[in-house]
Amino acid sequence: MAASSCRGVRSILRKYGSCGKSLCVSRSKTAPQLPVRQICLSSSLWKKNLAAAGPQKFTQEFINKQVEEFEVGKRHLANMMGEDPETFTQEDIDRSIAYLFPSGLFDKRARPIMKHPEQIFPKQTAVQWDAEGRPFHFLFYTGKQSYYSLLHDLYEKILAIERHQDKMRSKGLFTSDTKQIMLTGSRWLLKEEMEEHLVENVSDQDYTRLIQLMEKLLSMPYCSLEEEFVLKFRRQLEVQSSKQEIPVIQYDPQGVAFSVSDGRRKSAKASITLRDSGSGNVTINGKNYLRHFPILQDREQLLFPLHFVGMLGRFDIEGSVEGSGHSAQAGALRLAISRALLSFVSEGQVEKMRQAGLLTADPRIKERKKPGQEGARRKFTWKKR
Amino acid sequence: MAASVRYLLKPWTPSVCFVRWSRYNPYYLDPDPSKDAVPESELSVEEKELQELKTVSPIKAALSSDTSSAFSDPLISKFINMMMQDGNKILARGIMTQTLETIKRRQVEKYHKSPAAKRDEVECNPYAIFHQALENCKPIIGLASVQKGGKFYQVPVPLTDNRRRFLAMKWLITECRDNKHRRTHMYEKLSQELLAAFTNEGNVVKRKHDLHKMAEANRAYAHYRWW
Numbered sequence: 340m341a342a343s344s345c346r347g348v349r350s351i352l353r354k355y356g357s358c359g360k361s362l363c364v365s366r367s368k369t370a371p372q373l374p375v376r377q378i379c380l381s382s383s384l385w386k387k388n389l390a391a392a393g394p395q396k397f398t399q400e401f402i403n404k405q406v407e408e409f410e411v412g413k414r415h416l417a418n419m420m421g422e423d424p425e426t427f428t429q430e431d432i433d434r435s436i437a438y439l440f441p442s443g444l445f446d447k448r449a450r451p452i453m454k455h456p457e458q459i460f461p462k463q464t465a466v467q468w469d470a471e472g473r474p475f476h477f478l479f480y481t482g483k484q485s486y487y488s489l490l491h492d493l494y495e496k497i498l499a500i501e502r503h504q505d506k507m508r509s510k511g512l513f514t515s516d517t518k519q520i521m522l523t524g525s526r527w528l529l530k531e532e533m534e535e536h537l538v539e540n541v542s543d544q545d546y547t548r549l550i551q552l553m554e555k556l557l558s559m560p561y562c563s564l565e566e567e568f569v570l571k572f573r574r575q576l577e578v579q580s581s582k583q584e585i586p587v588i589q590y591d592p593q594g595v596a597f598s599v600s601d602g603r604r605k606s607a608k609a610s611i612t613l614r615d616s617g618s619g620n621v622t623i624n625g626k627n628y629l630r631h632f633p634i635l636q637d638r639e640q641l642l643f644p645l646h647f648v649g650m651l652g653r654f655d656i657e658g659s660v661e662g663s664g665h666s667a668q669a670g671a672l673r674l675a676i677s678r679a680l681l682s683f684v685s686e687g688q689v690e691k692m693r694q695a696g697l698l699t700a701d702p703r704i705k706e707r708k709k710p711g712q713e714g715a716r717r718k719f720t721w722k723k724r
Numbered sequence: 725m726a727a728s729v730r731y732l733l734k735p736w737t738p739s740v741c742f743v744r745w746s747r748y749n750p751y752y753l754d755p756d757p758s759k760d761a762v763p764e765s766e767l768s769v770e771e772k773e774l775q776e777l778k779t780v781s782p783i784k785a786a787l788s789s790d791t792s793s794a795f796s797d798p799l800i801s802k803f804i805n806m807m808m809q810d811g812n813k814i815l816a817r818g819i820m821t822q823t824l825e826t827i828k829r830r831q832v833e834k835y836h837k838s839p840a841a842k843r844d845e846v847e848c849n850p851y852a853i854f855h856q857a858l859e860n861c862k863p864i865i866g867l868a869s870v871q872k873g874g875k876f877y878q879v880p881v882p883l884t885d886n887r888r889r890f891l892a893m894k895w896l897i898t899e900c901r902d903n904k905h906r907r908t909h910m911y912e913k914l915s916q917e918l919l920a921a922f923t924n925e926g927n928v929v930k931r932k933h934d935l936h937k938m939a940e941a942n943r944a945y946a947h948y949r950w951w
Contacts, residue, residue, distance in 0.1 A: 523776045526751070576780040634814055639791045647759055647792040666788050674785075694778055696755025696786030702747040 397460055405456040412453065429454070462538050485537040486545055493552050496565050503561055518563045525573040527553070532574070583689055583698060585681040598682045602675030604701050607663035609671035613679040617655025619645075623672070624659055637669035644677040644697050648684055670701060752784045753777070759792040789813070797851060799858065799889075806893050822911035824850040827918060847922070857921035861892035861928045865939045870948045879948045880939035895928045896921075903927060 413432060417424035420435045432453055440451040467484070468474045478484040478491070507513045528536065530546045541549075553572065556562055562569070586598045596615040601608070621628040621641060632638050645651050656676060660668045677697040681689055692698055706715035713719050767775065789801050800820065808816035827850040835846045847853055868881040883891070900913040920926025 523773060524780050578779055579782055636789065636813070636817065639793065639796075640788055643757075643786075643791045643793075647757070670785075670788055690779070691761070694755065694783055695757045695792065696783055696790075697757075699755075699783055699785040701785035704747070 396463070402456055402460055405460070409453075409456055416453070462535065464538050483539055483541075483545070485539050486541060486549075489537065490549065490552060493549075493556065496568065497552075497556055497559070500556070500559050500561050500564060503564065504559070507561075515560050517560050520557065520563055520566050520569060522557070522573065525570075525575050528572050528574060533572075536572075579693065583681060583693065584678075585689075586679060588682045596683075598679045600675050600678035602671045602673070602678060602700070604670035604674065605663045605667040605704060607660060607667040607671040609658060609660040609668065609675045611672065611675035611679050612657045613676065613683070614655040614657065615653065615683070617653065619652040619654070621656045622658070628656075632665060632669060634665060637665055640669040640673045641676065643673055644680055644692065647692065647695055647697065648680060648688055650680075650683070654683075673697070674700060748784050749782075751781055753781050755783050755786045755790075757786050757790045757792050757796075799855065800851070802889070803854075803858075803893055806890075807897055819911050819914070822909075823914045823918070824854070826911055826915040827853055830915065830919065853922050854918060857918045858889070858892050858896075860921050860924050861895060861932055862888040863891055863932050863935050864888075865936065866891070867935065867939055867942065868949070870945075872948055877945045877948055878938065878942050879945045880942055881949055892928075892932075895931055899928050899931075 413427055414424040416432060416435055417427040419439075420431075422431065436451055436453050442450040444450055467476065467479060474480070476484045476488065478487045481487045504513065527550055530541055530543065533546060533549070534541050553569065556565065556569065586600045588596050588598050590596055591614075598613050599611065600613075601610050603609070623631040628638060628641060632641070641656070642651065645654065658672055658675065660672055662668070663671075674697075677692060680692070681698075684692070689698075708714055711719075762771075789804075790796060790798075804813070804816045804820050807819060828848065831846060831848045831850075831853070835843055835848060838846060847856075863883065866881050866883045866887070867878040869876050870879045871877075896914070896917060900910060900917055904913040917926055917928060921929050
């Protein structure tokens with residue numbers, strides 16, 4: 340009984356991380372002996388429970404040493420591959436490691452990697468209390484000190500802006516149309532990114548509350564005073580049209596240009612060859628599209644991309660499709676035709692097609708049936724007794 | 725990392741489970757399949773902002789019922805979806821096409837029979853007739869059941885545009901399904917009702933007027949509304 344209670348005390352002490360205290364608590368036997376020279380350590384690229392990792396496992400000197408070794412190793416690698424050490428980027432490192440250590444393992448995370456130690460070793464919380472056990476931060480006992488201190492700062496800023504507003508009003512200089520912060524091309528940090536920023540776990544409700552407070556700050560007229568603070572929590576969004584994969588135009592022996600592409604919808608798979616200098620004939624699975632799609636709506640869907648760019652009579656379409664039902668097959672063919680058209684169309688048209696919804700693969704599938712219900716949404720008949 | 729398209733296109737389940745959720749990440753915007761773009765000068769400030777937002781946000785896929793052709797009408801598509809039963813879109817769309825054809829035939833017949841002076845007043849475009857008939861069927865004010873002191877009162881309440889459109893379409897469809905002779909087809913009855921509603925006659929417009937009268941009669945309880 341004494342042994343079990345001792346074990347219980349030990350486990351409690353370990354949970355509250357009082358390893359800094361000079362108690363006779365034996366270190367857990369499972370703490371790994373760290374090797375001196377580490378090149379490949381892929382475990383921390385996975386999502387880790389940052390706050391529960393406890394105080395530092397790796398000291399700052401250790402990480403600095405790892406960074407130095409990484410830099411030296413990078414130069415050695417560049418010399419080995421016969422390239423210039425000054426302009427050796429991370430992509431070059433990845434390429435060289437894949438060449439020197441070819442691996443047939445399926446799991447990408449199990450293959451050899453060489454990355455900057457900042458990406459390998461997780462960001463850790465430093466020890467948060469002094470030698471006497473007194474915590475440094477005044478919000479330590481909330482349990483989520485970074486999160487609450489962020490909320491605290493945010494509220495301070497809101498109050499400061501209100502005081503500024505009152506000052507302007509008393510002087511008679513209050514105007515509602517002040518310079519507003521430009522927010523169109525950016526988005527808020529996601530919950531995962533926020534966790535990384537605060538090095539703490541953030542729950543959904545906490546995150547929603549934080550975003551609400553930020554929006555409140557932004558709703559005030561003089562919010563441009565805190566512009567750089569707010570922009571720290573925004574990420575720029577990239578222009579989407581630059582991300583489209585345009586298929587290459589090929590030429591057949593007669594000199595006619597054609598492009599090939601695929602499309603999918605539900606479980607229907609379609610493949611299209613779009614030939615230039617045609618006369619608007621559409622052949623699906625070897626027969627005319629009127630025979631394959633007797634329904635008008637499906638034929639409309641096939642011709643939608645061509646009608647949208649105004650090239651109805653210019654192309655000949657040759658396609659094969661299999662799987663699912665008539666509507667899904669038509670949707671798959673439409674996506675394939677839109678993708679094939681990208682190589683014949685200008686940049687502005689590509690963006691217009693994307694905004695018309697022609698280039699997005701439809702992710703909707705049949706919703707699964709749940710246990711305890713008759714269907715996906717339908718419940719069993721409710722019987723009173 | 726997360727700004728890439730692949731991350732956002734992954735099948736997405738919300739962290740807090742809602743009853744109505746979609747496979748799209750909430751960042752996705754609705755597509756606009758129409759072909760003609762409004763020139764820059766005519767856009768208001770909000771529309772310009774929306775345009776800018778569209779260039780950086782991903783867009784959902786266009787529905788299978790929408791095309792860029794001049795013949796696709798969002799109101800007609802909505803009506804077809806409301807008429808559809810058990811997912812039989814082919815039948816619903818067929819009925820709609822037959823209705824529009826019947827309306828056109830009747831109006832052309834009327835056009836040819838009328839004297840030259842009155843011919844300009846006869847509307848032959850079935851789409852225009854449908855739109856006008858729907859407008860005539862939309863109620864302006866509705867009733868909501870509010871409980872106060874143990875009793876339920878019918879309180880007059882303003883309606884949103886979507887609700888008005890929905891009620892008009894619902895009344896048309898229920899009227900055509902219930903109050904007809906067993907042997908008449910849906911498209912015949914629908915075309916009759918639409919032509920009647922176009923001239924503010926017929927059962928659906930009567931139902932709208934009855935609702936308005938009830939709201940007028942219950943005017944005294946209007947202050948029971950707290951929203």
